[in-house]
Amino acid sequence: MIPIVVKGHERPINQLKYNTDGDLLFSISHDRRVCIWFSDTGELFGTTDKHGGAVNCIDIDRKSTFFITCSTDFAIQFWNLKTGELLEYEHENKEGEVVRGPMRIKYSAIPRFLQIHPDENKLLLVQDTKMNQPSAIVIYDIDMHDLENPVLKQNKVIYPKGSPYVKAVWTYDGKRIIAAHQDGSVSRTCVETGECELSAKVHNDNIVDLQMSQDRSYFITASRDETAVLLPVDGDFQTMKKKFQGDTGLNSAAISPIKDIIIAGGGKKSIEVTTSSGGKFEAHFFNKLFQADLGRVGGHFGPINSIAIHPYGTSYASGSEDGTIRIHHFDKSYFEFDYNEVIKEGVEDTE
Amino acid sequence: MSAVSVNDIDFRDLEERYAVDESLNTDEYVICDGLPIVPASKISKLVKVIAKVFSSVAAIDDVENTFEMPMDPETSKTLGFAFIRFRNATDAQNAIKAFNRKKLDSKHVMQLDKLSTVKKYLDTKETEYKEPALPEFKPLPHLKSWLTDELGRDQAAVHYEQEVTVQWIRKGSAPQPALAPVTNFTSGFVRWSPQGSYLLSTSPRGVLLHAGPDFAVVARFPHKDVKLVDFSPDERFLVTCAPAEIRAGGPFTEQNEGHNIVIWSTETTNVLRSFPFPPTKPVNGPPQWPAFKWSADSSYFARVFSKDELCIYSSKDMSLVGKKSMQTPGIGNFEFAPVTVGGKQLLVFWTPEFNNQTARVCIVDASTKEIVHNRSLFNVESVKFFWQSEGKYLCSLIGRLTKNKKAMISSLEIYRLEEKNFPIEVLDFTDRIFDFAWEPRSDRFVVNFYTLPVPSPEARNGAELSLSSRKYALSFYALERVKKLQGTWKETNRFVDRPASRLVWSPRGRFLATVSMSNVGLQVEFWDVDYEAAVTPAANSALPAAEDLPINVFLLASREHSSAREFSWDPSGRYFLTYSSTRDGTQGTKSYILWDHVGRQLRQEKFNGLMAFLWRPRPPSPLTKEQRRAASKKVKQLVEQFDMQDAAMAANDSDDLLRFIEATMESWRLYRKDAKQKLRECGIVPEEERYEVRDGTVYVRRDVVVEETEEVVD
Incomplete structure (x- = not known):
């Protein structure tokens, strides 16, 4: 497996994301830029940099016509994927006049995370507690069917019961939200009532990443406490809990849609690297059912900040604090590997 | 009037x-x-x-x-x-x-x-005697229950991070928990009592004894902040030591005030006696530990009080034997015999040269403090004592300075305690001896010493020792048999260039592990002294094996465990354990390796923050010599049975694993069945049905909109 190493960012990568078809890979970074790559070859499709601060999160619609980003400059921006320009929409300006302008929504708090509803009629946004703002999930109604006349309307604000939100994702039915909290707990909230149905502490440290399986029926969290935890969306957050023990603080974890494999990545914090040996900047492969350690893929020179698996499960990309992205297309041996067979053979050998 | x-x-x-x-x-x-x-x-x-x-x-x-x-x-x-x-x-x-x-x-x-x-x-107003309410009788759990294990397994207590667990160890198979991991089981450390009946844990308020199959608390000793503990050999007495001085209150009276060392009865949990630190304790330093050495039957215990007094106490009334301590000017060290010798509790000590008196080695009967044997020595620098496990022999390792006072040379003096007047045999060495070890229940021993490659007459005279050419050597000694009569000790095998800092015999004898410690870890060599096949003298064995000596030494294996510092035989002599622990001040992942008695690696396991891995000791076997001999004759018949048991066990282990695999996969299948149903209700295709992997190619099933019709309803 020879990785394709691409460099398009000057500063740490914040997030990697494939579009639904998996032909494009989006990367966002502290350097205010969004880069879009052809995932097969690693060629650059285009870049945009109309943000005034580090880009925090990105999401792409299913038909790959537009994408939404949010940034530390307090703005959420809606982009036309074909042109790389901001969409325009009609809205009221400060004087109360209806004007048409670029779709850049200024915000009172830093928007940390966003995700489009599976039915593409809603948008979920997690706002940061910095600048003395309360932590909250804000839900917008959106209508983007006509890119000439997009509509956006605030629908609901949900505040956390305990510890502030870090990330939040839609469940498969689109009626509930799974949220990760700073204290290491996860919660399930009903969108209609805004009430928290269930909350459980699964980590001893900050949760950094929360990713859904492709059918949004189970999810994985990655935490600085060196573990990743897999849980079904339904249920009591206890049954079918799978814990993956890494050897360093984790920043990201992703679920393969085609194989029983979890890829997690992280590394020592930059401030600790100089005081201890070995950063452990490796992507760590686990078996999903048996939580077994399968192997590691190294190569980065800084902690891995984001891992994304291709929607078809044929490749994965890792983005690092060092600004590089490594795209790995799996070899044939990867697809032929069956962990269950391997351990069963191991048992027979001992007999 | x-x-x-x-x-x-x-x-x-x-x-x-x-x-x-x-x-x-x-x-x-x-x-x-x-x-x-x-x-x-x-x-x-x-x-x-x-x-x-x-x-x-x-x-x-x-x-x-x-x-x-x-x-x-x-x-x-x-x-x-x-x-x-x-x-x-x-x-x-x-x-x-x-x-x-x-x-x-x-x-x-x-x-x-x-x-x-x-x-x-x-x-006091109360004149009538009121019978105190007796606490309800609580039967003790079975203290020796672990010995009744059908598989004859041994237990070990594992202390890691905040947790303590007790495991059944059996060859390479996964350890079975006898006590599932308990968080905050102890505040400081855990210890087994010498016969394995109790597991001791500490808490800031005192120490606790756990016993029985479920390790319930059976006794509490409210001595605050205990740092050191010790048991008498028969477990009837517990000695605790805390740096803070005792104040009256609780079990302590005014008599105990200002003391640090307490002797408890493990049966009644009463304070029997307490002691302050002896004046020889270094200021701010840890006290000498164990504070007391115990005689074989625990009826006497003794300590050196100041440099010139040996105090022997009787455990019956906790007072000095004969009311007085023994005057022993400059006493070096002393050791009790490990067993009762001829009905007596013997102890041996030595005193250096002092005021025109020669240095002396004295063997004392503890019950009367009578010196039963006294040997004068000259130019002695140090003496160390090694009792043979059955009390048949006592070896004193004597260190003397060479004439130029630059180097140390050693000699061994062996006392035959079963014979009248304790005849002595002296073995002189040309250089220093580092370690000496008797084989348990045997007359063979092994020494580890410095030697010159070819001993020259000059070196024998103690002159001209060229330090650089010295080599470590390992020598085996056995008692010569001349026409079934005991002769003298003869060196049977010498292996040169074998660095070994510690010599540890298997508790059952025959097998020996020599351990050398370095910065990188442990190097362990496994030896068999009754090797059954004929041994051709090894190239580095300087002496040919003598025929009239009952010994046949063979180096079985040479092994390494990097970063390890601790090692021990299990009490049955079947396993040797090496492990790295946080006791050397480092944190992080530690590991242990379990070897069998011939040096084959059975199992390696990693533990985060491993602090201690302690075998549960076994009490001495109640079998007589004849019964033991009869049992060992039966081994050959039993081997087959044991082998079958092992095979069944291995099959069982793999069956268990297969069952575990099946159960894990089945539970996931059940969960997915339920999840798929819910997904379909929402009109979502579950991920399992979206893709198919064939020959390394992923085929994607796509939802294609075949026809889209729009109806306008008024």
């Missing part, structure tokens, strides 16, 4: 004269009971004796007025008690502390009480 009513008499002058001063301080008065009953003529002599006794703790100026001894008018003899008035309350307190319940002579034990204490009990 007219009658005068009593009421009219003015007694004021008398009342005033004999008025009891309420403010009189009764604290300086002590009642001393248990004194000999003597006629009036001998009172002054007795008073002198007692005054002399007390003079060590309290100044007695005026002997006449200090003691008041009431007489029985009928017999005109004393009543056996005396009032003593000390100068002040402190002196009285000190006298009580020092001499209460102490022997005055062989027949009389003094009972000292403050007058105020007696008054207190006279004033």
Whole structure:
């Protein structure tokens, strides 16, 4: 497996994301830029940099016509994927006049995370507690069917019961939200009532990443406490809990849609690297059912900040604090590997 | 004379004269009971004796007025008690502390009480005896239950991070928990008692003993902040030590105040006696531990008190044997015999040269403190003692300086304790001996020493020792048999260039592990001294194996465990364990390796923050020598049975694994079945049905919109 190493960012990568078809890979970074790559070859499709601060999160619609980003400059921006320009929409300006302008929504708090509803009629946004703002999930109604006349309307604000939100994702039915909290707990909230149905502490440290399986029926969290935890969306957050023990603080974890494999990545914090040996900047492969350690893929020179698996499960990309992205297309041996067979053979050998 | 009513008499002058001063301080008065009953003529002599006794703790100026001894008018003899008035309350307190319940002579034990204490009990209103409520009897759990294990497995306590677990160890298979991991089981450390009955844990308030199949708490000893513990060999006594001095309260009385070391009865949990640190304890340093050495049957214990006194105590009454300590100027060290030798509890100590006296090695009977054997030595620098496990032989390793006082040379002196007058055999070496070890229940031993490649006559004279050419050597010695009679000890095998800092025999003998420690870890060599096949003399074995010596040494294996520092045989001698722990100050992932007795690796396991891996000791076998011999004859028949058991076990292990795999996959399948149903209800295709992987190619099933119709409804 020879990785394709691409460099398009000057500063740490914040997030990697494939579009639904998996032909494009989006990367966002502290350097205010969004880069879009052809995932097969690693060629650059285009870049945009109309943000005034580090880009925090990105999401792409299913038909790959537009994408939404949010940034530390307090703005959420809606982009036309074909042109790389901001969409325009009609809205009221400060004087109360209806004007048409670029779709850049200024915000009172830093928007940390966003995700489009599976039915593409809603948008979920997690706002940061910095600048003395309360932590909250804000839900917008959106209508983007006509890119000439997009509509956006605030629908609901949900505040956390305990510890502030870090990330939040839609469940498969689109009626509930799974949220990760700073204290290491996860919660399930009903969108209609805004009430928290269930909350459980699964980590001893900050949760950094929360990713859904492709059918949004189970999810994985990655935490600085060196573990990743897999849980079904339904249920009591206890049954079918799978814990993956890494050897360093984790920043990201992703679920393969085609194989029983979890890829997690992280590394020592930059401030600790100089005081201890070995950063452990490796992507760590686990078996999903048996939580077994399968192997590691190294190569980065800084902690891995984001891992994304291709929607078809044929490749994965890792983005690092060092600004590089490594795209790995799996070899044939990867697809032929069956962990269950391997351990069963191991048992027979001992007999 | 007219009658005068009593009421009219003015007694004021008398009342005033004999008025009891309420403010009189009764604290300086002590009642001393248990004194000999003597006629009036001998009172002054007795008073002198007692005054002399007390003079060590309290100044007695005026002997006449200090003691008041009431007489029985009928017999005109004393009543056996005396009032003593000390100068002040402190002196009285000190006298009580020092001499209460102490022997005055062989027949009389003094009972000292403050007058105020007696008054207190006279004033008490309760006159009827009330039977104290007895606590409900709680049967102890089966203390030896682990020995009844059908598979004959051994247990080990594993202490890692905040958790303690006890595991059944059986060859390479996964350890079975005997006690599932318990968080905060102990605040400091865990220890097994010497026969394995109890598992000791600590808490800030004291120490706890756990026993029985579920390790329930069976005893508590409220000694705060205990840092060191020790048991007597029979587990009847527990010694605890804390850096803070004891204050009265709880189980402790005023007598225990200021002490640090406590001896407890494990059966009743009572305080039997407490001791302060001996004056030899270094300031701010840890005390010498164990504080006491115990005789084989735990009836005597002893410690060196200051440099010139050896104190031997009887555990029956917790007092010094013969009331006095032994004067042993400059005593080096001492060791009790590990078993009762000829019905006696022997101990051996040595004293260096002192005031024109030669250095001496003395063997002492602890019950009488009688020196049963005394050997004078010259130019001795150090002596170390090694008892053979059955008490048949005692070896003293003697270190002397060479003539130029630059190097140390060693010699061994072996005492045959079963023969009359303890005949001695001396083996001289040309260089230093590092370690010596008797094979358990045998007359063979092994030494580890420095040697020159070819011993030259100059080196033998102790001159011209070229240090650089010295090599480590390992020598095996056995007792020569001449026509079935015992001869002398002969070196049978010598292996040169074998660095080994520690020699550890398997508790069952025959197998030996030599361990050398370095910065990188442990190097362990496994030896068999009764190797069954013929051994061709190894290239580095300097001596050919003698035929009349019952020994056949063979190096079985040479192994390494990097970063490990700790090692131990299991009590049955089947396994050897090496492990790395956080005791060397490093944190992080530690590991242990379990070897079998011939040095094959059975299992390696990693533990985060492993602190200790402690085998549960076994009590001595109750089998007689004949029964043991009969059992070992049966082994050959049993081997087949054991092999079958092992095979069944291995199959069982893999069955268990297969079952685990099946169960894990089945539970996931069940969960997915449920999840798929819910997904379909929402019109979502579950991920399992979206893709198909064939020959390394992923085929994607796509939802294609075949037709889209729009109906406008008015």
